[in-house]
Amino acid sequence: MKKLSASLAITALTTATLAGCGGRDDSPAEAGDDCAPGITDSQVRIGSSLPASGPAAAYGAIAAGSEAYFDAVNAAGGVAMGDGVTRQVVLTTMDDAYDSARTVSNVRKLVEQDDVAALMNVLGTSPNAAIADYVTEHKIPNLFAMTGTDQIGEQASPPWTQAFMPQYALEAEALGGRVLEINPNAKIAILYQNDGYGKNMLADFTEFFAGTGVTIVAEQSYEQTASSIDSQMANLAASDADMFLDYATGAFMTQSLRKRAELGWQVPTIITSASGSVETIIKPAGEGAADGVITTSWLKDVSAGPGDDPGVKAWWEFAQEHGLEARDNIASNGYTTAQLMVEVLERTQGCTSQDIRAAAFSLDGARADLLLEGITVSTSEDYPYMLTTVGYQEFRDGGWRPDGATHERQR
Numbered sequence: 001m002k003k004l005s006a007s008l009a010i011t012a013l014t015t016a017t018l019a020g021c022g023g024r025d026d027s028p029a030e031a032g033d034d035c036a037p038g039i040t041d042s043q044v045r046i047g048s049s050l051p052a053s054g055p056a057a058a059y060g061a062i063a064a065g066s067e068a069y070f071d072a073v074n075a076a077g078g079v080a081m082g083d084g085v086t087r088q089v090v091l092t093t094m095d096d097a098y099d100s101a102r103t104v105s106n107v108r109k110l111v112e113q114d115d116v117a118a119l120m121n122v123l124g125t126s127p128n129a130a131i132a133d134y135v136t137e138h139k140i141p142n143l144f145a146m147t148g149t150d151q152i153g154e155q156a157s158p159p160w161t162q163a164f165m166p167q168y169a170l171e172a173e174a175l176g177g178r179v180l181e182i183n184p185n186a187k188i189a190i191l192y193q194n195d196g197y198g199k200n201m202l203a204d205f206t207e208f209f210a211g212t213g214v215t216i217v218a219e220q221s222y223e224q225t226a227s228s229i230d231s232q233m234a235n236l237a238a239s240d241a242d243m244f245l246d247y248a249t250g251a252f253m254t255q256s257l258r259k260r261a262e263l264g265w266q267v268p269t270i271i272t273s274a275s276g277s278v279e280t281i282i283k284p285a286g287e288g289a290a291d292g293v294i295t296t297s298w299l300k301d302v303s304a305g306p307g308d309d310p311g312v313k314a315w316w317e318f319a320q321e322h323g324l325e326a327r328d329n330i331a332s333n334g335y336t337t338a339q340l341m342v343e344v345l346e347r348t349q350g351c352t353s354q355d356i357r358a359a360a361f362s363l364d365g366a367r368a369d370l371l372l373e374g375i376t377v378s379t380s381e382d383y384p385y386m387l388t389t390v391g392y393q394e395f396r397d398g399g400w401r402p403d404g405a406t407h408e409r410q411r
Contacts, residue, residue: 038117065334
C-alpha cells in the first residue's frame with residue numbers, strides 16, 4: 001500500500017531492553033517503570049471481541065480489515081512507538097456472536113491469559129456495556145469501541161472506553177435535523193432492536209423531537225434471536241406514518257429493506273449508519289430496495305470502486321493485495337481503525353496500558369485514508385468519542401453519494 005510509509009516510522013529495533021512486566025498503573029510510565037504485560041521489547045498485544053457468527057456475522061469483516069493492516073505494518077518493520085521502541089502489533093480476535101456474556105468471557109481471557117495491553121473494535125452497545133466495569137477495574141483501554149451509546153459519556157474519570165462511532169445523541173441530532181428539513185410535521189415509524197443500542201437510539205430520537213411538529217406514531221422492536229422481522233415491518237407499514245426510521249442492524253437491515261420494497265411502502269427512509277455496508281447488507285436486499293435512503297457517515301464509500309479519491313484508491317490497492325473484499329465498507333472500517341491505532345501507538349510515550357490510553361485521548365486532527373473530507377479525529381478526556389462531526393449521504397445508482405453537508409456536535 002503506497003500510504004503505508006506515511007503511517008509508520010520504520011527503523012531498526014532499539015537495542016535497549018525494557019524492564020520486566022509489572023502491574024497496571026494509573027499514571028503514564030516514566031523511564032525505567034515496568035511495562036504492561038502486553039508490551040515487550042518486540043511486541044504490543046491487542047485484543048478484540050466481535051461477532052464472526054450469528055445474525056451480526058457480517059461485522060466480522062472489521063477484524064479482517066484490521067488484521068490485514070497490522071500484518072502489513074509488521075511486514076514493513078513494525079510500529080515505532082513514542083517511547084522509541086519499534087514493536088510488532090499482535091492482534092488476537094475472538095468471536096462473541098454478538099452475545100454479551102461471550103464478550104465478557106472473551107475479554108477476561110484476552111486480559112488474564114493472553115495479556116493484551118489494550119482492546120479495540122469490540123462491537124455493540126450491550127457487549128461494550130457488559131465489559132465497561134471490567135476494563136476500568138483492570139485499567140485496560142477499550143479503544144475504537146463499535147458503539148456510540150450515551151453511556152460511554154457517563155464513565156467515571158479517567159475514562160477507559162473510547163467509542164469510534166459518533167455518540168448516538170449526535171446521530172439523533174444529525175438525522176433528526178434532516179427529518180425536520182424533509183417534513184417538519186412528519187409522522188415517524190421506527191424499527192429498532194430490543195437491546196441497549198436500539199433503546200438508546202429510541203430515547204435520543206424521542207428527546208430530539210420533543211417540542212417539534214414531529215411525532216413518533218409507531219414503534220416496533222425485534223430480538224437478535226428472531227428469524228424474521230416481516231410482521232414488524234407489516235405493522236409499521238400499516239400505520240399512518242409518512243417517514244421511516246430504520247434502526248435494524250446486520251441481516252435484519254437487509255430483511256427490513258427487502259420487506260419495505262415488497263410492501264410498496266415508499267415513504268422517505270432514514271437508516272442507522274451502522275448498517276450501511278453495500279456489499280453485505282444493502283445489495284442482498286434486492287435491486288432498488290435502498291434507493292433514496294439517507295444516513296450519516298464519517299467514512300468514504302468504497303463499494304463503487306476506487307474512483308479518483310486517493311484514500312479510496314489506497315484502500316482498493318491494499319485490499320486487493322491482501323485478499324480482502326475491496327467493496328466491503330465493513331472491512332474498510334477495520335482498516336481505518338487499524339490506521340488510527342497505529343497513530344495512537346506512535347504517540348504512546350511509555351510502555352503501559354495507561355500510556356496507550358493517554359495517547360488515545362490526546363489525538364489532535366488525526367486523519368486516515370477513508371475519513372470523509374473535513375472530518376478529523378481530535379480527542380480529549382472530557383469527551384470519550386473519537387468523532388464530533390458526521391456527513392450525510394443518500395443511496396442511489398448502486399452506492400452511497402455524500403451530499404457535502406455535515407453536522408457538528410451540539411451538546
